[in-house]
Amino acid sequence: MKATAGLPTTSRTAPLRIAAFRRFVLADLISATGSAMAPLALAYSVIEQGGGAGSLALVLATNTVPTIVLLLVGGVLADRLSRSRILFLGNLLAAVAQGALAVTVATGHASTTSIAACGFVSGAAVAFTVPAIQGAVSQIVPAEHLQQANALLRLPSNAVKVLGPVIGGLVVAVSGPAWALAWDALTFAVAALLLLGLRLDAPLAAVGSALSELRAGWTGFWSRTWLWTYTAAGTVLVAAWLAGFQLLGPLVAARHYAGARDWGLVQAAFASGLLAGTLVCLRWRPRRLLTVAIAGAAALALPLAAMGQGLALPAVMIATLLAGIGLDVAIVAWTTAFQQHVPQAELGRMSAFNNVGERLAIPLGYLITALATRTWDDRTVLTACAGLIAAASVLNLCVPDVYRINRADRPREGRLPGGRPQESERENEQA
Template structure:
């Protein structure tokens, strides 16, 4: 523990990282409650599943359409400027939505527009943030920096449902969204002060896209991980997000049981972050690939109709392993991808994961009339295991290891 504390202390001396971390902590407090507030703002107006689906589609479609654009600009302009503008755009969207709800003028159409703008902001923030962290933190400290950045969001995963529910219940959705807007403003001002250098000299955007695609294809370890990750995310979302609540309703007492499963998974994520603060595996990418298979555990437990305590244990293990996967993979990318390509290549990877969202939901809808829920859950678990095994057969996976000074 003393050695781990000393290494974390190296990050504490980094003023730019402290600013970056503070911005992340502040914005996380608002972002954790925003989905609940947006959903209930639609419900409180009498909206049903159709209106809520429209808002969710509006929020999740921009990354599919604009993530590559965000990746191009993350390598062409100063990343702190891109983070500043992206956070201000998100603040404006949430502020307008909060004001419209508070004055009784909110509509589903306006909510969808604000959700689209928030998704657009995220499409530019995500690739810029990954590259910015690699610019301000030395390679030897990147894993712990990534873990520390995930720590507040994972803590809030545990607390946000209860805290957000109380705020929305007693103060209304407008207050939660107003707080989210304010946190984005604070984060924007903090990130504007980073003063990061330009990642590369100005070139044509189309040339950057072609060069980025060529670089992505040349890195077998990256595109193979992206393909496997697309399958993994699609199977996880289909099994956990869609089928999980249905099985919980039939066997585990409905919302109460499913709430316990989600809380167990969130606690696992938090525990995984703490593991990454002291465990530094040498084979970064191999560990990332292997730990991704942990998402199959709760799906298999639900599909086999195991008792609720066994499902909760599986959810905790899945959370621990998944957070280790995220931290080790991001660290591997930051150490093995040149600075001038960080935004573009992270965007290609992120695009695959976002495409998995509609694919997973669509396939689940197609097989819903053929398979029962438990069989579909077992199939999703099998897909996760198969994708992991296929990815572990790629030789390049074992060459992307931790860089030491």
């Protein structure tokens, strides 16, 4: 976009001078305030209608499955259609789903089936918006400002993660889950209107069928060794982290620490680490982006190892704080590397392939952990999860192609108005 011309490369807030990026950040912030409350409201919606762990598991599964199944379709569309239009429709669909859920809960007509159905629609909306997000940012912001843009996007959302669950808990406790769900629906609707105003051009003229574009996307994904090896390592890492921290963490806190109080402190340390990591990314501009992403994510092994070895709560909190810092640095570094080294015309499909692998890790990690805890105690499994994260990170760092994915601070050539890349750009940026 023309608004990006003449920005100083050293300014940490340079992307905010771009009107379209300010609109994008505002939409993300508004949506984040609702999303931070939604999980708690959803859980209590199930509980209020008499559901237990089985019902909640069903609701969560119906939200996750359509995302995994439809992600590749969303990736193809993100490379063929206007990404701003996709983001508008995806947020609008999520608003409708959450609005319908809020109404059924408020009127007392909610059931496990109706809640799961609304979750299914919301999961489908995610499948179409996720592949479009990274491509939209790189259409709006020039290459030399992408790290700052990615950090600025995470700054308000990480801040909301610290306060959102607390506020959501108060809303649910005082007024019931319906109001929190209604707020989530409203934030999706407002975000949809803001994103519609971006009016980004389609990144790629459709030259073949969707299936042929998907096959070409797989070829491009597999040809980038750094991309598929990072995705494979990330699948292991995400499975181990979620299984260890989200599943076993509360159980270990209940059995070996002071229960919910101490676990709340650990969660607060992690959220604070995420926020601190964002601030680090606003100041630090590492050259070896992919190396930093892999090393930063490896810090997730620290709190799992600390709890697995039975360390005192302060040590666990410090380890968790460092894990949050490392994770956020890793996310910003990875996103920047991905946006700079994948051509605009392929960003949607490459993002979809990457996300499919990491989202498959969620049910896989929970299933394997459930089986493992039948044989070993919780602390042993936690230590094993920490070992898996460390091993996956070390193996990923052994891939030579990783060290070729470094910062590219020069503006991309051949960008058409509205962010559409010319053919020369797609040819020259093949990684």
